[in-house]
Amino acid sequence: MSNLGISGHAFAKAKAEGRGALVGYLPVGYPSVAGSLDAMRALCGQGDRPGVDLVEVGMPYTDPVLDGPVIQRAGTAALDRGVRTRDVFAAVEAVVATGTPAVVMTYWNLVDHYGVDAFARDLASAGGAGLITPDLTPDEAEDWFAASDAHNLDRVFLVSPSTTDERIISTAAACRGWMYATAVMGVTGVRQATSSSAPELLRRIRALAPEILVGVGLGVSNGEQATETAAIADGVIVGSALVKTLLAAEDAGRPDDLTALRALVDDLAAGVRAPRP
Amino acid sequence: MSSLPDKFGHFDLFGGKYVPEALYRALAELEAEFDNAMTDPTFWAELNDLRAHYAGRPTPITTLKRLSAEAGNATIVLKREDLNHTGSHKINNVLGQALLTKRMGKTRVIAETGAGQHGVATATAAALMGLSCRVYMGKVDTERQALNVARMQLLGAEVIAVESGSQTLKDAMNEAMRDWVATVDDTHYLIGTVAGPHPFPAMVREFQRVISTEARQQCLDEFGALPDYVCACVGGGSNAMGTFADFIPDASVKLIGFEAGGSGVETGKHAASITAGSVGVLHGTRTYILQDEDGQTKESHSISAGLDYPGVGPEHAWLADTGRATYEPVNDAEAMDAFKLLSQTEGIMPAIESAHAVAGALRVAKGLAVTDPEARPLMLVCLSGRGDKDVDTAIDWFGLDGSADATSGGLA
Numbered sequence: 001m002s003n004l005g006i007s008g009h010a011f012a013k014a015k016a017e018g019r020g021a022l023v024g025y026l027p028v029g030y031p032s033v034a035g036s037l038d039a040m041r042a043l044c045g046q047g048d049r050p051g052v053d054l055v056e057v058g059m060p061y062t063d064p065v066l067d068g069p070v071i072q073r074a075g076t077a078a079l080d081r082g083v084r085t086r087d088v089f090a091a092v093e094a095v096v097a098t099g100t101p102a103v104v105m106t107y108w109n110l111v112d113h114y115g116v117d118a119f120a121r122d123l124a125s126a127g128g129a130g131l132i133t134p135d136l137t138p139d140e141a142e143d144w145f146a147a148s149d150a151h152n153l154d155r156v157f158l159v160s161p162s163t164t165d166e167r168i169i170s171t172a173a174a175c176r177g178w179m180y181a182t183a184v185m186g187v188t189g190v191r192q193a194t195s196s197s198a199p200e201l202l203r204r205i206r207a208l209a210p211e212i213l214v215g216v217g218l219g220v221s222n223g224e225q226a227t228e229t230a231a232i233a234d235g236v237i238v239g240s241a242l243v244k245t246l247l248a249a250e251d252a253g254r255p256d257d258l259t260a261l262r263a264l265v266d267d268l269a270a271g272v273r274a275p276r277p
Numbered sequence: 278m279s280s281l282p283d284k285f286g287h288f289d290l291f292g293g294k295y296v297p298e299a300l301y302r303a304l305a306e307l308e309a310e311f312d313n314a315m316t317d318p319t320f321w322a323e324l325n326d327l328r329a330h331y332a333g334r335p336t337p338i339t340t341l342k343r344l345s346a347e348a349g350n351a352t353i354v355l356k357r358e359d360l361n362h363t364g365s366h367k368i369n370n371v372l373g374q375a376l377l378t379k380r381m382g383k384t385r386v387i388a389e390t391g392a393g394q395h396g397v398a399t400a401t402a403a404a405l406m407g408l409s410c411r412v413y414m415g416k417v418d419t420e421r422q423a424l425n426v427a428r429m430q431l432l433g434a435e436v437i438a439v440e441s442g443s444q445t446l447k448d449a450m451n452e453a454m455r456d457w458v459a460t461v462d463d464t465h466y467l468i469g470t471v472a473g474p475h476p477f478p479a480m481v482r483e484f485q486r487v488i489s490t491e492a493r494q495q496c497l498d499e500f501g502a503l504p505d506y507v508c509a510c511v512g513g514g515s516n517a518m519g520t521f522a523d524f525i526p527d528a529s530v531k532l533i534g535f536e537a538g539g540s541g542v543e544t545g546k547h548a549a550s551i552t553a554g555s556v557g558v559l560h561g562t563r564t565y566i567l568q569d570e571d572g573q574t575k576e577s578h579s580i581s582a583g584l585d586y587p588g589v590g591p592e593h594a595w596l597a598d599t600g601r602a603t604y605e606p607v608n609d610a611e612a613m614d615a616f617k618l619l620s621q622t623e624g625i626m627p628a629i630e631s632a633h634a635v636a637g638a639l640r641v642a643k644g645l646a647v648t649d650p651e652a653r654p655l656m657l658v659c660l661s662g663r664g665d666k667d668v669d670t671a672i673d674w675f676g677l678d679g680s681a682d683a684t685s686g687g688l689a
Contacts, residue, residue, distance in 0.1 A: 061573065062442060062574040063447060063559065064451070065296075065297065065451050065455060065458075066297045066455075068455070072441050072442075076441070076442065084571055085571045085572070108295055109557045109558040109559065109566075109572045109574075110571060110572045110573070112557060112572065113557055113572025114571075135295050135296060136295060137294070137298050137301065139294060140295055157298070158297065159298055160297070160298050160299035161299075162298075162300075162301070162302045163298055163301065164301075164302060167298070167302075182297075182298075182299060184459075185299060185459050185460075185462075187458060187459065
């Protein structure tokens with residue numbers, strides 16, 4: 001496999017250990033910029049305690065069309081509290097300093113406005129692995145192809161259950177690192193049960209693009225679901241459930257309390273390591 | 278059809294499809310169905326029948342005799358979209374898209390609305406065609422447009438108040454997109470303006486083109502000439518695209534779009550995306566938008582809920598960049614003056630949106646009387662909607678209190 005990039009190595013390493021990689025999302029700037037950096041460090045585990053294999057650093061945006069109420073609420077609060085695009089690079093540096101790689105998830109206008117090449121340059125110099133682009137498909141990504149090649153960054157594009165066979169093949173070819181499969185038709189959020197459409201989507205991806213590493217997201221919220229998802233995918237992506245622990249901590253008047261976050265990370269990390277069903 | 282957009286939905290540097298992959302297949306299916314319908318005589322027969330026997334087309338043009346006295350040497354002619362069923366040009370687009378929805382075998386439509394005009398039009402078409410309908414409306418807008426909320430409900434639609442973000446039109450659009458990502462198999466997102474991802478800007482333009490097709494011929498029939506100026510208000514820009522479309526090849530015709538200047542562009546409280554915005558990506562398309570130094574969307578401000586949107590259709594961005602059309606702001610006060618003037622000189626109460634176009638045309642006409650006193654310009658102005666929905670706003674603005682001027686017939 002020649003197209004692992006940086007973040008793909010995190011997936012490959014987990015695969016070599018016979019388990020799925022765990023990817024954890026948190027938005028920069030919630031509950032504060034400093035607080036979000038602490039929370040991201042807490043994702044990374046410590047000592048013998050395993051954490052996530054890859055941190056997905058989210059950049060809050062005013063119009064996040066692929067996000068459900070949990071991530072919207074944290075993002076809106078972060079924007080109200082003054083988070084800036086440049087804070088993403090500080091978050092990436094903080095994560096990478098723990099030894100865990102970081103990839104940034106952002107809606108496209110923020111990168112476009114920063115300047116695509118300038119964003120890529122600053123992300124690379126912060127040690128970031130690349131970008132997940134929820135509202136940018138390869139069709140509109142000419143500038144991003146050039147910038148990601150120039151700065152050796154990963155390009156993680158999304159596919160969904162509605163994606164045609166042709167587009168699964170072309171999207172997989174456009175990715176570097178891994179490909180993000182949205183398990184359900186819908187937005188981010190905690191769901192009771194794992195998706196029934198995920199196995200079929202993964203079956204199609206494996207048949208059409210057998211080389212690509214695949215992370216599955218949307219709806220995974222506990223260790224049990226992580227185990228189920230790791231059985232079919234190379235990576236398990238968790239976002240809303242993690243953010244929810246931070247919202248609950250703030251609602252309880254303890255915005256810097258990461259106890260529940262750490263407990264969930266432990267559960268998820270054990271989940272991707274558990275024997276597969 | 279015009280040669281633009283290209284097959285990727287680009288108007289040169291503008292337009293495109295900046296959407297989650299989950300929507301790609303639905304957009305491709307919509308594009309295919311639209312292309313197919315455009316060349317299908319059956320589709321056009323059905324749409325034209327609805328236009329004639331349901332919407333009330335063709336709408337007339339009205340020459341303003343008394344108002345033109347305030348307009349220097351210009352003759353102002355209104356294209357009367359206010360006389361459409363449901364009271365605005367919005368019906369032109371929803372009838373077309375509702376027919377496409379049925380052709381695609383979908384049974385449900387969703388829509389976003391600001392003032393409620395597009396929501397009411399969508400609820401109307403859904404009732405007519407037996408489609409289930411949900412309308413997303415910012416919570417702030419549901420409060421200031423309670424009458425339209427009730428109208429939609431009476432028409433059988435479900436209205437969802439959107440509490441996220443700024444709780445206005447742009448957030449209603451975000452929420453409709455989120456709904457669509459989850460329901461795309463049986464649902465069509467009936468976007469109300471020439472914004473959004475391809476093929477919406479081109480499709481909505483084609484359904485609104487009837488405004489200029491009719492008006493161009495009506496001017497030729499009545500005046501033996503094309504208008505010198507064609508004017509329309511611009512929020513997302515659907516009535517303006519429809520009003521401009523057939524005049525774009527007529528090089529002698531000047532096209533002017535009037536954006537909402539709110540409290541004044543210099544105050545920062547406005548919705549003038551072309552005049553005072555910059556290029557970015559919003560709601561699936563690259564165009565002029567209002568954004569802060571990081572590219573976060575800024576809230577727009579206008580007395581007119583229908584123009585209160587921080588972006589504009591990508592074809593307008595392209596027309597502005599090429600110079601084929603020009604765009605100027607009209608602020609709240611100018612629009613409300615025109616609202617009153619048109620009501621009291623012609624007996625036509627415009628939507629506040631449309632009053633921006635009337636105010637702008639008057640300003641241009643007065644300027645011409647100074648700079649080119651020999652000219653006798655013919656100005657066509659799209660009156661995109663009627664003002665009934667805006668009476669509460671007008672009561673506040675003009676300090677009326679809804680009570681009578683005097684009493685009579687009582688016992689002393």
